Amino acid sequence: MTAISVRGIALGIESFGDDDAPLVLLVGGTTMLSWPDALCERLAAGGRRAVRYDLRDSGESTTTDPEAPAYTLRDLAADAAALADALGGRPAHLAGIGVGGMVAQVAALDHPGAFSALTLVGTRAVAPGPPDDDLPGHDGATMSRLFARPMPDWADREAVAEFAAAGAEILGDDPVAARAVAARVWDRTPGTAVPVRMANQLGMVFSRLDCGPRWRERLPAIEVPTLVVHGRRDRFFPVGNGEAIAREIPGARLLVLEEAATAIPGAAIGRITEAMLALG
Known part of the structure; x- marks a missing residue:
């Protein structure tokens, strides 16, 4: 792992594969560890350079104040385009x-020359907060269970890992995998302050981020080959969100993982990687 300076900030990256191979840039959600090691390794084995990176205020990237981010969603999109350029991998x-x-949707719309293909996993086409009337919102019962839990002692690595495991079980994800990832995220968190811990573990910085203006209506302008991957059992962003994105991006392929929830399960990595490689 290392960091690259773009647009006056540092972005933490980890690279897999030959530096001269076609670039697949993996936007963290919010840390790079949202992307499993095995998926990055398979992309590299398929002849790609897979680079996963931390968004601002997480991991090895510049951390300032997650409670008052001085940047917008469109800044994060511009970071992606600048990073692709810095890595010498455009498009x-x-x-x-x-x-x-x-971030990836807005980046593809705002910087179309920077990208040759687009993969969107477990996401939606509107900003955090209430969804559009035609999109399914978070599952109410699941959210009630998630947010009824007391927060852990953020200074206690084991307590944070257990909190993540319990949350994964509520969401329908693998608690063992979630525990391991949370421990790795904890180890990489650049500070001990609670907001910094929460930004890394929960992505809470996005609840304070300016995500305007809307971009859903612009999706038909995306012209690059697009893959939309969504778990049938996703209770956080239910599958109707992925279906809507696939309808609105011309020619997009929808890959629904019947047994998956919010995280990428190990059993699905081969299918996802094969579909990503097929985009070019």
Whole structure:
């Protein structure tokens, strides 16, 4: 892992594969560890350079104040284009997961020359907050269970890992995998302040981020090959959100993972990687 300076900030990256291979840029959601090691390794084995990176205020990237971010969603999109340029990989295949998928959509729209393909995993086409009337919102019962839990002692690595595991079980994800990832995220968090811990573990910075203006109505302007991946059992962003994106981006392919929820399960990595490689 290392960091690259773009647009006056540092972005933490990790690269897999030959530096001269076609670039697949993986937007963290919010940290790079949202993208499983095995998926990055398979992309590299398929002849790509897979680079996953941390968004601002997470991991090895510049952390300032997650409670009052001085940047917008469109700034994060511009970061993606600048990073692709700095890595010498334009036009790159851009992939985003969760809130990283929102970054990827806006990046493809605002910087079309920077990207040759787009993969969107477990995301939606509107900003955090209430969805459009025709889109399914978060599952109410699941959210009630998630937010009824007391926060952990953020200074206690094991407590944070257990909190993540319990949340994954509520969401329908693998608690063992979630525990391991949370521990790795904890180890990489650049500060001990609670807002910094929460930004890394929960992506809470996005609840304070300016995500305007709307971009859903612009999706038909995306002209690059696009793959939309969504878990049938996703209770956070239900599958109707992925279906809407696939309808609105011309020619997009929708890959619904019947047994998946919010995270990428190990059993689906092969299918996802094969579909990503097929985009070019």
